[in-house]
Amino acid sequence: MKRLLPCLLSLTLIAGCASGGTASTTPAAEHPADEVVVVMGPTSEPEAGFDPAFGWGAGEHVHEPLIQSTLTVTNADLTIGYDLATGMSVSDDGLTWTVTIRDDVSFTDGEPLTAADVAFTYNTVKATSSVNDFTMLSSAEAVDDTTVVFHMTTPYSIWPYTMAIVGIVPEHAYDSATYGSNPIGSGRYTLVQWDRGEQIILEANPDYYGEAPKMKKVTILFMEEDAAFLAVQAGQADLAYTSAVYADQSPTGYSLLSCESVDNRGINLPTEGNPVTADLAVRRAINIGVDREEMIRNVLGGYGTPAYSVCDKLPWYNPASEVAYDPEEAVRLLEEAGWVLGDDGVRVKDGVRAELNILYSTGDSVRQALAADLSNQLAELGIACTTEGVGWDTAYDRALTTPLVWGWGAHTPMELYNIYHTMPDTGTALYSPYANPTVDSYMDQALRCAGLEDSYELWQKAQWDGTTGVTQDGDIPWVWLVNVNHLYWVRDGLQVAEQKIHPHGHGWSIVNNVDQWSFAS
C-alpha cells in the first residue's frame, strides 16, 4: 500500500494540473474604455510567431493578420474589398495580375511601404510557406513604387482571396529567424509583448493609414476552455471563447455572444473502397435521413445551423445543396436499392451488412457527440454504426475507406477544389475517394475565369449544374451535418463590432475587427 500512495497522488496531481491556467487581472470597476482582454484557446497561439511565411493569418485557420496590411480584404458578405490595393486587373489569359497600391503607407519603423515590399513578401512566402499553397504563383515583380505584377504559372481567378490573407512584410527589415517574434508591419496594431504560452499584447499603430483603431490596447490570453470560463467568473476577461458545454451557465456581468459560422462538420462517404458507402443509394439515404436540427439541439445546445455544403452562405454556395429531412424517403431509397431489413434491424444487400464505423478525432467532444448522434439516427434507417476515436496521425489514411467526422469552412472557394477535385496522379480526390470529370471541369473553368463574379457561378455549378454534381441528386460523396456557432462570453457594455461569418477555427476570427470595438459608457 505504501508504494501505491505515490501512484494515487500522481494521478490526482495530473488531474489537478490539467485545469491550471494564468490570468492577468483587470478589475471590472475601473475598466479603461480603450483596452480589451480577449481569451483564446492555447492552439490559437501562433507557434512560429507572426510571420506570414509561417502561417500567420493564413493556413487552415484564416483571419486578418492585424499587425500587417494585406492587399485585399474580404467584406462582410465575403466578396473582395481593398486594403493596400487601389485597383487590380488580370490579363485575358489569366496569367498576369496587376495590382496598384496606396502610396501613403509606411511601416511602423518609419520606412515607406512600396511595391518592392509586396513583391518581396510574395516571393518569400512562395519560397518558404509550408502552410499555404503558392504553386500557382510563378513570381512577383515591382514595376514601380506603387505597381506590382504577379506572374502566374496557371490561371487562378480566386487570387484576390489569397491576397486577403498574406500580410506584407518589410524587405529591409525581414529576417526569417527573428521576424516571427519581432514583427514589423503596417497594420492596425503593433506587437509590444509576447509571453509564450501566456499572452500577447497589441497596441494600436499611431501612424495607421486607415481609420484609427478605437481599442488602443488588446491583450490576448491563451487558456484552456475551463480556465477561460473561470477567468470570466473572476471578471478577468472582457471576451472569452467558450462552447456549448458552458452555454447554460450565466456568469454575472457577462452575456453569451453566438456568431454564425461556416465552421462545418461533415462526414466523407468514400465512393470506393467501402462496400456500404460505395452504394449511391446509401449516401443519398444518409443525407436526407439525418435530422440536422435534432443534432444541433442534442450536441450543440441549439447553437448551430444545419450544413448542406462545405461553404454554406458564402458567395460560391449553391442553394440547391439544401435538402429536407425525410426519413421515409431515405428508407424507400435503401429498399429500392436492395438493402433489405434483417431480423436484427440491420439492412443487408448481397451478403453485405449495412455497417459503418464512424471515426472522429480523439479529444474533440463535439465531433464525438456528433458521431454518436449520427450513429443513433442511422440505426433507425437500418444502418448499424460504431464510433471510434482516432488520432490525426492515422485519421487521414483511414478516412480513405471509412467515414470520418471532419471540420472545414474557409473564406476561399479553393476548399471545394481541395475536397472534390481529383488529383492528377491518383485520379481521385485527396481526402476521400471520389471522381467526377464534370465537377472537375467546372472547377477548372472557375479557376481560369477572368472575373470573380463569373467564377462564383462556376463554383456553384460544380456543386450542382442541374444534372450532376455533389449534392443529393448528384454523387453526394460527403454529407454535411452542422455549422458550429462560435460562442463567446462578452462583458456587459462591450460592443463587439459586427462579425463576418466565421471560418473554421475558433480563434483569431473574432478579433478581425477589434479596432472597431468599444465600451458603452
Added chain:
Amino acid sequence: MDRLLNQRQRALLLSAFAALALLAVTVAGFLLSDAAMVTDFSRKNLAPCLAYPFGTDWMGRDMLARTLTGLSLSIRIGVLTAAVSAVVALAVGTAAATLGRRVDAVLSWCIDLVMGIPHILLVILISLAFGKGFVGVVAGVALSHWTSLARLLRGEVLQLRSAPYVLTAEKLGRTRLQVARDHLLPHLLPQFLTGLILLFPHAILHEASVTFLGFGLSSEQPAIGVILSESMSYLTTGKWWLAFFPGLMLVATVALFALLGDRLRRILDPATIHQ
C-alpha cells in the same frame, strides 16, 4: 470476532470477500458493456438519481454502466499484464540466479536500466510504439512492471541455492530440474503469488493514468482513464458526479487488490501457519 476466528481464518475470509467483490465487478462490467456504449441525448447531463445512480454524461451515457465496464476492462487488463509481468519476472529472476555470473550481470543491468526510467514515461513510450489502444497498454504495462519482482525472485533463488537442504539434494544426485521442481519452486511460490497479486493495483493505476494522458485506450471505450479525462472539462460547470464515482470506484478496486495481496501473503507465509 477475535474469539470466533483465528487470524488465518479471518485472512481467508477477507481475501475471499475481496476476490468475490472483484469478480462481481468484472462480471457486471462484462454484462453491462453494451449498455455502457449506448448514447441517448434525451437523458444527458443528469445528476445522480434512482434510475442512474452515477448520473449521465454529455452524451447521455449511463455512468454506472460505464464505470463498471471501465473497471472490468481495467481488471482484465490488470490480469493480463500482471500475469505477463510475473512470468517474465520469474524467468528473468531464476535465469539470473542460476545461469552463472555473466548472465546475472547482464540481467541485473537490464533490471537496473528499466527501473531507472520513470515508470509512467516508459509505459507511454512502449504504448506509443505498439500503436496505443488495448495492445499498447498491455504491452506498456507488462513490459515495465516485472523488474522489482524479478529482483526479489533472483535474491530468493540465490539464497536458496546455498541452503543446506538444496545442497544436500544435489549431493544425493538429484538433477537440477528435480531440485528446481521439488525444492526451489515450493519455496518461491508464496513470493511469486503475492508479487503477482500486488502487481494488479500498479497495472490498473498505470493503465488508468496512461489512458488519462491520451496514450492508452481509445476515447470511445469505457475505460476509467477515458472517463476521468473526459470529466475534467465538465468539473468547472459543477458536474462533479462524472469524476467522483468513477474515481472512488477506482480507488476501491485498487485497495481491494492490495488487501487481497496482503492477506494472501499471510496465508501462504509458512511462518504464520499457527497464528
